[in-house]
Amino acid sequence: MSTPTSATIEDQGVASVDLSTSIGSFRLPAPTMTASGCAAAGAELAPYLDLAALGAVVTKSVLREARSGRATPRMAETPSGMLNSIGLQGPGIDAFLAHDLPVLAEAGARVVVSIAGGDPEEFGELAGRIAGLGPGSPVGAVEVNISCPNVANRGLVFACDPGASRAVLEAVSGAVRASARPDLPVLAKLSPDVTDLVAVALACTEGGATGLTAINTTLGMVVDPVTLRPQLAGVTGGTSGPAIRPIAVRCVWQLTAAQRAGVLPDVPVVGAGGVASGADALQLVAAGACAVQVGTATFADPSAPARVARELEAELARRGVARLADVVGIAHEPGRGTTRGAAR
Numbered sequence: 001m002s003t004p005t006s007a008t009i010e011d012q013g014v015a016s017v018d019l020s021t022s023i024g025s026f027r028l029p030a031p032t033m034t035a036s037g038c039a040a041a042g043a044e045l046a047p048y049l050d051l052a053a054l055g056a057v058v059t060k061s062v063l064r065e066a067r068s069g070r071a072t073p074r075m076a077e078t079p080s081g082m083l084n085s086i087g088l089q090g091p092g093i094d095a096f097l098a099h100d101l102p103v104l105a106e107a108g109a110r111v112v113v114s115i116a117g118g119d120p121e122e123f124g125e126l127a128g129r130i131a132g133l134g135p136g137s138p139v140g141a142v143e144v145n146i147s148c149p150n151v152a153n154r155g156l157v158f159a160c161d162p163g164a165s166r167a168v169l170e171a172v173s174g175a176v177r178a179s180a181r182p183d184l185p186v187l188a189k190l191s192p193d194v195t196d197l198v199a200v201a202l203a204c205t206e207g208g209a210t211g212l213t214a215i216n217t218t219l220g221m222v223v224d225p226v227t228l229r230p231q232l233a234g235v236t237g238g239t240s241g242p243a244i245r246p247i248a249v250r251c252v253w254q255l256t257a258a259q260r261a262g263v264l265p266d267v268p269v270v271g272a273g274g275v276a277s278g279a280d281a282l283q284l285v286a287a288g289a290c291a292v293q294v295g296t297a298t299f300a301d302p303s304a305p306a307r308v309a310r311e312l313e314a315e316l317a318r319r320g321v322a323r324l325a326d327v328v329g330i331a332h333e334p335g336r337g338t339t340r341g342a343a344r
């Protein structure tokens with residue numbers, strides 16, 4: 001499918017599409033963001049796109065201390081995606097605040113800071129440091145990566161247990177409420193590797209999450225076809241890329257269906273998983289996402305988060321849709337689908 005130019009959009013009589021969206025108090029001029037961990041702290045994408053024009057830059061998950069991550073090899077290719085077992089590599093919160101965040105502020109980026117920890121206290125401390133920066137900072141939201149091991153419970157990831165997820169969100173939202181930014185949106189980033197996603201999401205909102213991101217990677221494994229040994233040093237890894245897009249669409253659908261049924265609070269849902277084009281992003285939006293993250297696609301095309309926004313605009317313009325908001329969740333509404341000009 002070729003991407004229509006602005007001339008072809010105008011030829012069809014749609015001058016522009018309003019792509020703006022919001023996550024609570026966080027206003028985004030465009031609905032695409034980077035996905036955590038796929039572009040370090042974000043500044044490395046600056047040669048390829050205008051960071052200030054993106055909806056937001058989502059940082060690699062930040063921890064209290066510097067960490068070097070897991071042993072190598074920690075990336076493996078797989079059909080329509082990849083596996084990673086990077087672990088939570090990073091410079092720690094002090095270096096992040098001293099070096100990485102100022103670079104993003106200087107570039108005019110809106111920033112979602114992803115945080116991770118081994119216990120609720122670490123999450124709370126990190127959230128307090130970030131929210132404590134005050135309203136002048138470039139931070140528009142905190143994303144809570146609950147797909148990391150709970151040191152107090154045999155390394156079981158928080159996201160797989162509603163009670164543990166709630167405890168993390170309580171620590172984060174408590175720290176945010178006590179800060180200079182009490183209304184800073186708090187996104188809980190969900191794992192698809194659960195039996196009852198809505199139960200975990202509900203526990204997160206009960207804990208104080210004001211938004212949800214779906215999804216993190218799904219656990220996979222590759223056996224080296226030559227050595228017949230696990231290809232990743234960590235044996236298992238997180239699967240990402242187009243292979244998981246149907247899982248992401250399903251998760252966004254389940255969350256927003258639960259919201260429509262009154263089972264889950266009506267907080268914003270951000271979609272992530274296998275988005276490589278505007279048409280991919282539109283699937284997540286139609287399923288109910290108000291914004292979309294682009295991760296693995298960035299490795300092949302560092303401009304992907306910006307390109308996906310342009311392609312999404314063209315997809316909507318071709319259908320005669322003037323506002324992104326008009327198609328958020330449209331897949332839930334029988335009789336409201338679009339056909340006009342849709343690419344097949």
Ligand SMILES: Cc1cc2nc3c(=O)[nH]c(=O)nc-3n(C[C@H](O)[C@H](O)[C@H](O)COP(=O)(O)O)c2cc1C
Nearest residue numbers: 035036037061084145215216240241273274295296
């Ligand atoms: C190499 C790599 C590193 C990642 N690191 C993080 C991370 O630090 N924190 C996090 O919440 N998600 C992390 N993710 C998950 C992505 O943010 C995203 O949720 C997932 O990859 C699905 O999106 P995608 O298919 O567009 O990549 C990572 C993904 C990859 C591929």
